[in-house]
Amino acid sequence: MIRKTDFLTRTYDKPEGWTLPVYERLGGYQAVKKALGMTRDEVVNEAKKANVRGRGGAGFPMGVKWSFMKPHPTKPAYLAINADEGEPGTHKDRTIMEQNPHAVIEGCIIGCYGIGAHVASIYVRDELHLSKKRLWDAIKEARAKGYLGKRPFGKDYPVEVYVHTGAGAYICGEETSMLNSLEGKRGEPRLKPPFPAQAGAFGCPTTVNNLETIAIVPTVFGMGGEEFSKLSTLHGINDGGARLFGVNGHVKKPQIIELAVGVTMNELIYDIGGGVLGDKKILCAIPGGSSTPVLRPEEVVNVTDEKSPLFQWNGKSVFDVPLGVDTMRGVGTMLGTCCVTVLAEGTCPVLAMQNLMQFYHHESCGQCTPCREGSAWLDRTLQKILDGQASMADLDALGDIANNIMGNTICAFGEGTAMPALGFLRKFRKEFEQYVRGEKKGSEARLTVQ
Amino acid sequence: MPFALTEQRERELDDILTRYPTKMAACIPALHLCQDQNGWVSEDVIMYVSTRLDLPPSHVKGVVTFYTLFNQEPVGKHQVWVCRTLPCALRGGLDVLHQCEKKLGIKPGETTADGMVTLRTAECLASCGTAPMMQVDKAYYENLTSERVDEILARLKEA
Ligand SMILES: Cc1cc2nc3c(=O)[nH]c(=O)nc-3n(C[C@H](O)[C@H](O)[C@H](O)COP(=O)(O)O)c2cc1C
Ligand code: SF4
Ligand code: FES
Numbered sequence A: 001m002i003r004k005t006d007f008l009t010r011t012y013d014k015p016e017g018w019t020l021p022v023y024e025r026l027g028g029y030q031a032v033k034k035a036l037g038m039t040r041d042e043v044v045n046e047a048k049k050a051n052v053r054g055r056g057g058a059g060f061p062m063g064v065k066w067s068f069m070k071p072h073p074t075k076p077a078y079l080a081i082n083a084d085e086g087e088p089g090t091h092k093d094r095t096i097m098e099q100n101p102h103a104v105i106e107g108c109i110i111g112c113y114g115i116g117a118h119v120a121s122i123y124v125r126d127e128l129h130l131s132k133k134r135l136w137d138a139i140k141e142a143r144a145k146g147y148l149g150k151r152p153f154g155k156d157y158p159v160e161v162y163v164h165t166g167a168g169a170y171i172c173g174e175e176t177s178m179l180n181s182l183e184g185k186r187g188e189p190r191l192k193p194p195f196p197a198q199a200g201a202f203g204c205p206t207t208v209n210n211l212e213t214i215a216i217v218p219t220v221f222g223m224g225g226e227e228f229s230k231l232s233t234l235h236g237i238n239d240g241g242a243r244l245f246g247v248n249g250h251v252k253k254p255q256i257i258e259l260a261v262g263v264t265m266n267e268l269i270y271d272i273g274g275g276v277l278g279d280k281k282i283l284c285a286i287p288g289g290s291s292t293p294v295l296r297p298e299e300v301v302n303v304t305d306e307k308s309p310l311f312q313w314n315g316k317s318v319f320d321v322p323l324g325v326d327t328m329r330g331v332g333t334m335l336g337t338c339c340v341t342v343l344a345e346g347t348c349p350v351l352a353m354q355n356l357m358q359f360y361h362h363e364s365c366g367q368c369t370p371c372r373e374g375s376a377w378l379d380r381t382l383q384k385i386l387d388g389q390a391s392m393a394d395l396d397a398l399g400d401i402a403n404n405i406m407g408n409t410i411c412a413f414g415e416g417t418a419m420p421a422l423g424f425l426r427k428f429r430k431e432f433e434q435y436v437r438g439e440k441k442g443s444e445a446r447l448t449v450q
Numbered sequence B: 001m002p003f004a005l006t007e008q009r010e011r012e013l014d015d016i017l018t019r020y021p022t023k024m025a026a027c028i029p030a031l032h033l034c035q036d037q038n039g040w041v042s043e044d045v046i047m048y049v050s051t052r053l054d055l056p057p058s059h060v061k062g063v064v065t066f067y068t069l070f071n072q073e074p075v076g077k078h079q080v081w082v083c084r085t086l087p088c089a090l091r092g093g094l095d096v097l098h099q100c101e102k103k104l105g106i107k108p109g110e111t112t113a114d115g116m117v118t119l120r121t122a123e124c125l126a127s128c129g130t131a132p133m134m135q136v137d138k139a140y141y142e143n144l145t146s147e148r149v150d151e152i153l154a155r156l157k158e159a
Helices: A020-025 A031-036 A040-049 A062-067 A093-099 A101-115 A129-144 A175-182 A211-215 A217-223 A225-230 A265-272 A325-330 A349-363 A369-386 A392-405 A413-427 A429-436 B007-017 B024-038 B043-052 B057-066 B093-104 B146-158
Strands: A078-083 A119-124 A160-165 A206-210 A242-249 A255-260 A282-286 A339-344 B078-083 B117-122 B134-136 B139-141
Touching: A020 A101, A020 A129, A031 A101, A031 A217, A040 A062, A040 A101, A040 A217, A040 A225, A062 A101, A062 A206, A078 A101, A078 A175, A078 A211, A093 A101, A093 A129, A093 A211, A101 A119, A101 A129, A101 A160, A101 A206, A101 A211, A101 A217, A119 A129, A119 A175, A129 A160, A160 B024, A175 A206, A206 A211, A211 A217, A217 A225, A242 A265, A255 A265, A265 A282, A265 A339, A349 A369, A349 A413, A349 A429, A369 A392, A369 A413, A369 A429, A392 A413, A392 A429, A413 A429, B007 B024, B024 B043, B024 B057, B043 B057, B078 B093, B078 B146, B093 B117, B093 B146, B117 B146, B134 B146
Parallel strands: A078 A119, A078 A206, A119 A160, A242 A339, B078 B117
Antiparallel strands: A242 A255, A282 A339, B078 B134, B134 B139
């Protein structure tokens, strides 16, 4: 079901929508006053009721994450906001930073108060120069008004917000890698436990929230957690509210749009995205960033358990299931960042997979042998297949390599490489075999719609 | 000559240092400041950052080699990054890359003979909804057409 909302996007089409006066005119910086009038526990409880599933990819409930933060006798706490936005196919956080940065700042004040932190660091990938500028400008405006600083809104609870930049490394989006990067180190992920809530930035208790997650917080407190959650048709399975949806690739109108949770992939592609380029059929779609396994429209929901949240869509195409954290998990993929990449019929899934494996090969931080060597090996073998040099044994090796990465690495980059690889292999076996048998040529494969 | 930041950038670095509980945390921002001034991170820059932040040179070097955006050798006056990742490739990103290669007469990773332009490929730059795209120095160019790419490159050769 398509239901448009504009909690985050209401400033997007306004002149100077990124400035404080416009944000306030549209109702901004009201919710924070309400939140600062509550106790910390009340703030966390309200956040829990909103059923905001983390917007960074893993879908962990935001309020529950906040509740892990326990006051430490000697150490301060930190809020670290993840705006590394590097997952291929993801283009949503950038729109908030550029066009509604004050929602981020207001969210940071509430978030800091809720978890007991006085400093929020927003980690923005370096390439996003306009985003960084808009955030800094917003911080300066908020400071000048006294919204940030020693006594935000008259409350004796100092809050400072800083922007920290990366230097071009996809892996720094992984939360512990991001924390190392924030500390001025190589962005190599850490073993967990300890989790960030125990020992995060500078060894102190830390909450890592995605940028969109924190930006929706003022809305949650403005309307009340439960009200917010109920906007979603998946409210009943704790996937609440509204969020940014993206659609890119072979659609007529690629874009970012804010909708209540409950929209399906077909609705997003046809009703929002204007349909497929050249009115082609859909070959497949990647639901939320390249680490989420691909889905084909022919796939049908098949669950026998009546208690499964997916039962009501039994027999339907997976493209007619609402995009949610648990619904997508139920159909064997992940919601990820909720930005859908569409591939039209006629494009080559083998070339698409090779493109992505080249990405993972390039971005592996190299700490774990299965990930470092495996991602390179996948890339090489796929190139060999496209070059017409591979045997069936090479094709089978792809699956083995991916399976040997799974579960054998320090961070989830490993799964993020292996799962989509296995998805392509399973769902497009025929196409891979055609290359091996010489029935198709890599030189004729294409990714664009003619 | 040993490297030193300009006075204004020194002040900026002082301000950056107030944001963190450790000097080490300023390592990446400091390297960015240096690279903005110097164009790349030379051994002198590494020594400077190491002294300024009380870090072993090996730590600074380790950071420099980890992150793609730190240039470990001199680069052209302008840097062109063409996104090659799937969502862009689906909308002609690789054609943009080939057009740049042809126009500039270089391959990704190379710099034009006059030292004006370095061409690079980039991985997803969060503009998949406005693909294909490229980044030139600090600016994004989105929804590229081949005419637009020609225009952008022509301007670069001049300035
Ligand atoms: C390889 C990898 C890359 C990631 N990249 C990002 C990213 O760019 N932005 C982001 O918010 N989360 C990213 N994540 C997820 C973070 O680790 C973390 O779960 C998230 O920031 C938590 O915020 P949330 O709970 O609000 O989603 C990445 C995870 C992995 C394993
Ligand atoms: S899984 Fe890959 S990216 Fe993650 S720590 Fe290991 S080598 Fe690095
Ligand atoms: S794939 Fe090019 S910007 Fe995302």
